Amino acid sequence: xxxxLGDEILEGDMKVNVKHVDxxxxxxxxSAFDRMMADxxxxxxxxxxxxxxxxxxxxxHVKSTAKKTYDQLLCEGTEEENKPVVNFLLMTRSxxxxxYNSVEMPVDSELVTKLRTREEAERAx
Amino acid sequence: xxxxxxxxxxxxxxxxxxxxxxxxxxxSAVMCNVCHKWFCNGRGNxxxxxxxxxxxxxxxxxVSLHKxxxxxxxxxxxxxxxxxxxxxxxxxxxxxxxxVVLLCRQPCAAQSSLRDMNWDPEQWKPLINDRALLPWLVRxxxxxxxxxxxxxxxxxxxxxxxxxxxxxxxxxxxxxxxGVDEEPQQVCLRYEDGxxxxxxxxxxxxxxxxxxxxxxxxxxxxxxEVRWDIGLNKKICAYFTLAKTDGDxxxxxxxxxxxxxxxxxxKPWSGVGHVIKIPDNFGxxxxxxxxxxxxxxxxxxxxxxxxxxxxxxxxxxxxAALRKFAVDDxxxxxxxxxxxxxxxxxxxxxxxxxxxxxQLSAPNLPTLNNSQQYxxxxxxxxxxxxxxxxxxxxxxxTSATIVYQLVKQTGGSVxxxxxxxxxxxxxxxxxxxxxxxxxxxxxxxxxxxxxxxxFLALHNQIRSLEDNGELQKLQQLKEExxxxxxxxxxxxxxLKKQAEKTLLEAADVICCTCVGAGDPRLARLKFHSILIDExxxxxxxxxxxxxxxxxxxxxxxxxxxxxxxxxxxxxASRAGLSQSLFERLVVLGIRPFRLTVQYRMHPQLAQFxxxxxxxxxxxxxxxxxxxxMKGVSFPxxxxxxxxxxxxxxxxxxxxxxxxxxxNRTEASSVEKLVxxxxxxGVKPEQIGVITPxxxxxxxxxxxxxYQGPLNQKLYQRLEVASVxxxxxxxxxxxxxxxxxxxxxxxxxxxxxxxxxNVALTRARYGIIIVxxxxxxxxQGLWNHLLHHFKEKKVLVEGPLNNLKESMMQFSKPKRxxx
Ligand SMILES: [Zn+2]
Ligand SMILES: [Zn+2]
Ligand SMILES: [Zn+2]
Numbered sequence: 001x002x003x004x005l006g007d008e009i010l011e012g013d014m015k016v017n018v019k020h021v022d023x024x025x026x027x028x029x030x031s032a033f034d035r036m037m038a039d040x041x042x043x044x045x046x047x048x049x050x051x052x053x054x055x056x057x058x059x060x061h062v063k064s065t066a067k068k069t070y071d072q073l074l075c076e077g078t079e080e081e082n083k084p085v086v087n088f089l090l091m092t093r094s095x096x097x098x099x100y101n102s103v104e105m106p107v108d109s110e111l112v113t114k115l116r117t118r119e120e121a122e123r124a125x
Numbered sequence: 126x127x128x129x130x131x132x133x134x135x136x137x138x139x140x141x142x143x144x145x146x147x148x149x150x151x152x153s154a155v156m157c158n159v160c161h162k163w164f165c166n167g168r169g170n171x172x173x174x175x176x177x178x179x180x181x182x183x184x185x186x187x188v189s190l191h192k193x194x195x196x197x198x199x200x201x202x203x204x205x206x207x208x209x210x211x212x213x214x215x216x217x218x219x220x221x222x223x224x225v226v227l228l229c230r231q232p233c234a235a236q237s238s239l240r241d242m243n244w245d246p247e248q249w250k251p252l253i254n255d256r257a258l259l260p261w262l263v264r265x266x267x268x269x270x271x272x273x274x275x276x277x278x279x280x281x282x283x284x285x286x287x288x289x290x291x292x293x294x295x296x297x298x299x300x301x302x303x304g305v306d307e308e309p310q311q312v313c314l315r316y317e318d319g320x321x322x323x324x325x326x327x328x329x330x331x332x333x334x335x336x337x338x339x340x341x342x343x344x345x346x347x348x349x350e351v352r353w354d355i356g357l358n359k360k361i362c363a364y365f366t367l368a369k370t371d372g373d374x375x376x377x378x379x380x381x382x383x384x385x386x387x388x389x390x391x392k393p394w395s396g397v398g399h400v401i402k403i404p405d406n407f408g409x410x411x412x413x414x415x416x417x418x419x420x421x422x423x424x425x426x427x428x429x430x431x432x433x434x435x436x437x438x439x440x441x442x443x444x445a446a447l448r449k450f451a452v453d454d455x456x457x458x459x460x461x462x463x464x465x466x467x468x469x470x471x472x473x474x475x476x477x478x479x480x481x482x483x484q485l486s487a488p489n490l491p492t493l494n495n496s497q498q499y500x501x502x503x504x505x506x507x508x509x510x511x512x513x514x515x516x517x518x519x520x521x522x523t524s525a526t527i528v529y530q531l532v533k534q535t536g537g538s539v540x541x542x543x544x545x546x547x548x549x550x551x552x553x554x555x556x557x558x559x560x561x562x563x564x565x566x567x568x569x570x571x572x573x574x575x576x577x578x579x580f581l582a583l584h585n586q587i588r589s590l591e592d593n594g595e596l597q598k599l600q601q602l603k604e605e606x607x608x609x610x611x612x613x614x615x616x617x618x619x620l621k622k623q624a625e626k627t628l629l630e631a632a633d634v635i636c637c638t639c640v641g642a643g644d645p646r647l648a649r650l651k652f653h654s655i656l657i658d659e660x661x662x663x664x665x666x667x668x669x670x671x672x673x674x675x676x677x678x679x680x681x682x683x684x685x686x687x688x689x690x691x692x693x694x695x696x697a698s699r700a701g702l703s704q705s706l707f708e709r710l711v712v713l714g715i716r717p718f719r720l721t722v723q724y725r726m727h728p729q730l731a732q733f734x735x736x737x738x739x740x741x742x743x744x745x746x747x748x749x750x751x752x753x754m755k756g757v758s759f760p761x762x763x764x765x766x767x768x769x770x771x772x773x774x775x776x777x778x779x780x781x782x783x784x785x786x787x788n789r790t791e792a793s794s795v796e797k798l799v800x801x802x803x804x805x806g807v808k809p810e811q812i813g814v815i816t817p818x819x820x821x822x823x824x825x826x827x828x829x830x831y832q833g834p835l836n837q838k839l840y841q842r843l844e845v846a847s848v849x850x851x852x853x854x855x856x857x858x859x860x861x862x863x864x865x866x867x868x869x870x871x872x873x874x875x876x877x878x879x880x881x882n883v884a885l886t887r888a889r890y891g892i893i894i895v896x897x898x899x900x901x902x903x904q905g906l907w908n909h910l911l912h913h914f915k916e917k918k919v920l921v922e923g924p925l926n927n928l929k930e931s932m933m934q935f936s937k938p939k940r941x942x943x
Contacts, residue, residue, distance in 0.1 A: 021170040024695070025279035030172050033181045033256055034864070038824045040186065040212035044231035045827055049206060056205055056242060058224050073223055090216070090262075091226040093207070094200040101196040103225070103261045111218055111225070111248065 062089060062100055070116050074107070086112045141191055143167075145175045145282060145297075146274040151193035152264035158187035158200065158209070160293065166258050167266040171279045173256030174265070178279075182286040186210045188258075196262055201252065203229040211258075215251040217244050227252070312665075312701030314712060315467030319451035322466060326447050326666050329702040334440035336694035341435040349429040351384070353421075356401075356414055356573070359604060361421050363398065364412045367431065376403050378546075379571040381434035382413050388428030394420055397434060399570045414573050419608075442643030443666035449673045456673040464509050465672075465706075467713050476506050479534060487529035487559040490522055494746070496721040497523045503718045504680045505530055511710055511717035512682045515739050516886035517725025517855065524658050524682050525555035531654045531678075532561055532633045540652035541636045542671045544663040544690070546571065548853055552658050553578045553636040564628055566637040566644060581636075583646075587624050596620040639663050642671035651675035658682045659853060661705045664690045668706045683707045685717070686738045687883050688852050725855055725889050727752035729766045733913050737906065738882045752890050754857070757805050759891070762921045762928045767891035770914040771798070772898055772922040772931045788821060791862045792828045794895045797925055798860050799843060800833055809842035813856030815884055817848055821864045848884045859888035863896030876904045885910075902935035911935065 073086045085104035088111075092099045105112050141156070142149035143165035153165045155176040160183065164176035171178055180186060187209040192198040202209045208229045216225045217234055220243045228234040234249040252259055266274070277285075281300055288295040309328050316322040352364040363384055367376075378400055385395040398413030415421060449456045463471045485501055486492050493501060497519055504510045504527050514520030524541075531539050541556065543549045549565070554577055557563045565581040567574075572584050579585055588600065599617040603609050609617060625646055629635060637644065639657065652674045660668060661683035667690070672679060685708045692698040711717055719739070723731055724746040735743035749765065761767050773790050795814060802812055816822050822845050829840040844856070861884055885892065898920065901907040914920040921928040 019170055020168075020172065021278060023279050025283045026172050029178060029181060029279060029282075030256075033173060033177065034821070036181050036184070036186075037212050037253075038821065040210050041231060042823050042827055044208070044210075044213050044229065045831075047206075047232050049232045049236060056226060056228075056239070056244065058219055058222055058243075062224065063222055087223065088218075089222075089224045090196060091204060091224060092196065092199050093202060093204050093227075094198075095207075099197075099199060101199070103196060105261055110250075114218075114248065115223065 056091075058091070062091070065089070070112075070119050075104075083107060086115070143175050143274070145169070145178070145277045145285070146271070148266050148270060148274045150264065150266060150270070151191040152195050153266050154191040154194065155258065155263050156189045156191070157183070157185050158189055159183070159185040160289070162289075165266055166260070166263040167271045167274075168257060169271060169274070169277060171282065174258060175282075176258065176263075177253060177256050178282055179286070180211070182283065183289070186212055190263060195264055201227065203227060203233055205229075205233040211252060215249050217246050217249045219243055220245050309696060309700045312704060312709075313467075314709065315469075318466065319462070323447040323451040326702075327444060329697045329700055330440055330443045330447070330666050332697040332700075333692060333694045333702060334437060336697070337440075338435045338437075340693070341433040344433045345430060347387070347430045348427070349384075349431050350427045351425075351429050352410075353423045354412075358573070359418075360573075361415045361418050361423065362401065362412055363415065364402070364410045365429070365431065366409050367404075367411055376400060376411065378403065378574050379568060381436060381570065382411075383432040383434050384413070384415075385430040385432070386422050386425060386428065387430055388425055390425050391422035394422050396421060399573060401573050439640040439643075439667075442640055442670050443664075445643060446669040446673045447666055450669055453673070455675065457675070458508065458677040460508050461672070461676050461679060464715075465710075467709075469714075474508050476508070479506050481505065482530070482533075485526070485530070487526040489558040489560070490526055490529075490555065491519075493523065493526060494519070494722050496719065497526075500718040500720060501527050501530065505534065508678050509710075509715070510680050511707060511715055512680065513684050513686075513717035513719040514682060515684055515686065515720065515723065515743055516734070516883075517723040517731075518720035518743075519722070519724060520658070520682055520684075520720060521552055521555050523720060524552055524656060524680075525559060527680060528556050528634055528656055529559045529561060531656075535654060537653055538632055538650075539634050539654045539656065540642065540647075540671055540674060541634055541656050541658070542639045542642055543658040543660075544639050544667060545659065545853075546576070546638055548659045548662075549636050549638055549641075550576050550578050551853075553581060556634055556636070557581060561633040562631060563634045563636060564632040566629075566635055566641055566646065568638075568641055568644075583625060583628060586628055587621065590624055590628075593620065593624055596624055639667045639670050642674060647674065653677040654680075656680040656682065661685050661687060661707045662690050662852070663705060664692065664702050665704070665706045665709070666702075681707050681710070685711055686879060688849055688879050691849070722746040726886065727767055727888075727890060729917075730768055730885075730888055730892055733910060734882055734886050737909065738878070754807070754890050757802075757807055759801065759805050759807075760925060760928060761891070762919050762930070763917065766917055766919055768914075768917075769893055769919040769921050769928070770898065770911065771893055771895045772920065772933060773895055788824075788862065788864050789828075791864065791895050792821070792825050793832070795825060795860055795862050796829045796833050798893055798895070799829060799840070800835060801925055802858060803835055803839055807858060809839050810844075811857035812843050813851060813859050813887060814843065814845040815848055815851055815859060815861040815887065816845070817864060817880070817884075821862055822847060825862065848880050851887050852883050855887055855889055857888070857890045859884075859892045861892070861894045861896075863894065863901060876906070878906050881906060881910075898931075898933055898935060908936065912937075 074084055075087060084107045086107055088103050088105050090101045090103045092101065138147055139149050141151060141154040141163040144162045145164060146167065146169055148165040148167060153167065154163050155166060156163050157179060164179050166174045166176055168174045176188065188211050189200045190196050190198065200209060201211055201214060203214060204226045205228060213229045213231060214227055215230055215234060216227050218225045230249060234246050239246045252262065257265065275297065277297065284300055285295065285297060288299055309332060310325050312325055346367055349365045354362045354364060356362050380400045381397055382400060383395055383397045386393065396415045396417060398415040400411065401414050402410060402412030404411065460471065460474055481502060485498050500512045500523055504512060512523065514523065528539050528541055541552060543552060553563060553565045557578065563581050564583050564586065565578050567582050567584065599609065599613060599620065603617065629646065629650060653676065655671050655676045657668060657671060660681040689703055689705050692703040719742065721742050722744045728745040728749055731743055731745055735741055762769050771794055773794050799812060803809065814825060816825060825845050830837045833840050898911050902911050911920065918930055920931045922931040923929045
């Protein structure tokens with residue numbers, strides 16, 4: 001029935017949204033957003049990467065620190081809900097400067113789930 | 126508590142405080158690289174986080190994070206190619222290490238070589254999910270923090286963004302200054318007199334004009350490369366590609382662009398031209414035909430700038446019509462004057478002297494059915510009538526027959542208008558068939574554009590005038606040499622004017638757009654009978670342009686159950702400019718005469734629209750067999766019902782990848798359906814793909830041409846357009862992609878019943894709707910539609926060659942209040 005349906009859609013995707021107010025300006029924003037997203041992707045559709053550009057390797061010093069097991073990476077979150085998180089390293093670049101930042105991935109994110117299943121599979125072997 | 130709240134506002138906030146709501150936790154702060162303003166990653170009461178709200182509304186695309194944030198002091202950019210557009214950025218994880226890297230979706234994350242380098246590109250996820258930045262990148266402020274911050278609304282955000290365009294340092298407090306908020310006066314149902322009418326509509330037309338002007342003039346683009354060509358009429362044409370703008374502005378044939386040369390290979394030059402080609406399925410190039418061939422730097426290719434030239438003509442004509450209606454008592458008959466103003470004390474008038482012929486048809490046009498004949502009689506006998514033509518009910522034939530009979534009855538000339546050039550051309554073609562003398566008056570800027578009725582255009586009829594050797598000689602000379610001596614030019618203009626006058630005066634019927642009726646060449650003429658087709662798509666002032674040319678008899682043809690006029694300025698639209706004259710007259714109690722037999726849709730397709738938009742009054746003029754295409758084998762789930770709802774609740778959405786606003790799942794379903802149609806012998810021209818959002822349209826075009834298994838050219842010939850672009854037209858098969866919505870939005874665009882009506886009534890042989898029923902079923906009318914499909918056992922899912930009835934449950938339909 002209708003009640004159940006609402007719950008299903010909200011499931012797993014709930015964000016803090018104090019109290020959403022439906023209005024024309026907001027609806028317009030949403031379609032403008034869709035358009036911006038589509039146009040941005042379209043603009044890139046014909047871009048070809050320069051040879052060598054895609055040579056992205058994880059530096060050795062990063063490799064050694066990043067190679068930890070799920071259990072080692074798991075820790076308590078800093079957010080108020082105290083949901084456990086998993087530490088990952090984010091590689092970014094600002095201009096020519098490479099940066100490595102530790103980031104906290106939610107324990108229920110797809111990324112983390114995949115990491116865990118992979119480890120389990122490896123252990124089973 | 127109130128003090129605490131005030132303290133929050135008055136305290137000096139750091140520079141990284143959100144310019145909307147004031148939240149200033151560095152972990153939640155993002156800076157726009159274009160305007161250097163900071164915003165937070167909370168959504169308050171809107172559907173996107175504040176930074177995303179800003180980026181979208183200001184059309185900015187690049188951001189940086191705070192030095193004390195979750196990820197320190199970073200300009201977000203692709204690790205490989207350094208692109209900074211945050212709308213294409215995402216991340217992928219390494220296969221063996223707990224490392225992720227920022228990569229753009231195209232082309233970097235799409236490279237298969239990544240896999241060999243131990244990355245997992247399959248897991249690419251965008252940085253923007255559900256219209257907010259990922260929470261591990263930029264913290265989402267807690268509910269408590271958001272409740273304590275300034276509760277800015279989407280309207281206020283909009284206004285603030287508008288203010289920033291004029292004053293970059295404006296703050297929230299400036300919103301409350303007088304002047305910003307002033308709303309124009311609302312339109313009325315009835316008006317005291319023509320002055321009150323003008324006083325209300327004049328400012329609304331002005332608002333719309335200002336909006337249009339601002340929009341056009343802000344569109345200058347530089348670094349344009351030009352390809353030169355010579356048109357058939359020896360005029361120089363320039364072709365170039367414009368960067369994709371925000372899409373708010375659609376370039377149209379006949380628009381004016383100014384091209385300027387900024388390089389140093391030639392002396393400074395600028396020239397104005399009319400648009401003769403716009404981007405389409407075949408190419409993104411824009412083409413203009415220059416007004417003058419003199420001094421054009423055709424040996425230069427790059428360093429050009431393109432400006433959009435705003436023309437006030439159409440708005441000036443509406444204002445002039447409003448003024449004329451107010452002050453000139455010969456502009457319309459007293460009866461029409463009072464009826465249009467809604468004066469109820471005026472009794473309905475019937476022309477008793479009209480002698481109705483037995484044969485109520487027109488030569489070379491199909492004989493009219495009963496409802497069409499009634500409509501015709503009704504219109505001929507009355508000074509003001511409304512004819513409602515639901516989809517496929519022969520509106521154009523009926524209008525053409527009415528025009529034919531009017532000419533026969535009155536002997537005078539009839540003015541025929543419609544808001545769009547396409548609609549005018551369609552009607553012109555039909556009226557010409559009856560043998561009447563028709564002149565199609567085009568705007569000067571559109572003379573170069575070809576149409577099926579070009580030979581009826583005034584400027585072309587002048588060329589073929591037999592007894593005017595001198596004019597033709599001068600014309601030829603002008604075309605060959607490009608320029609005439611000033612004496613010759615003067616003589617040429619005089620002769621041309623005379624010839625135009627002769628042709629216009631001799632015509633039985635003059636056809637033009639509503640705004641075209643304000644052409645100075647018609648100013649001296651009087652028209653007693655005026656027919657306006659598709660009149661629900663014109664604003665009231667637009668309708669008034671032809672009406673004030675002396676109307677004693679006005680026939681408005683249209684359908685207020687289909688889409689209304691496009692008004693771009695929100696303020697003007699809110700004040701009622703988007704309500705058509707047709708609609709207001711219906712509300713005033715003038716009963717529209719409805720055409721009731723539809724000849725377009727397979728009877729199964731007509732059922733729902735008939736019941737929900739026309740009180741079940743539509744009858745079918747075609748049988749199932751007439752609308753079953755022989756030799757085409759398509760896997761309709763019910764062989765005798767060529768329609769289905771294709772349920773797409775794809776894996777993607779469950780995985781929450783966040784990219785479904787583009788709706789790749791729907792695009793791929795649409796591609797498969799199209800391919801299946803093409804493989805079964807349907808021609809691309811017979812298929813129309815409808816989507817309510819421009820974003821999805823562009824994506825679909827691209828997707829099909831790159832991903833479809835058949836020749837790219839085939840997909841190019843297929844029409845993919847918005848619902849609005851399909852109004853007034855038909856296709857044999859329609860596929861509609863609804864585009865998924867989520868919990869932060871209603872279904873917006875699709876919830877307008879008039880738009881749904883138009884979408885459902887374009888197909889002749891079959892229709893397929895691709896969408897997510899769960900979301901759509903929350904809206905009343907869609908809920909009914911889904912139940913209708915379910916009852917017919919055509920709500921289906923699964924692969925195309927094995928469609929199965931979907932068992933999805935949704936709430937019972939509520940009774941609709943119309
Ligand atoms: Zn904010
Ligand atoms: Zn900005
Ligand atoms: Zn890239």
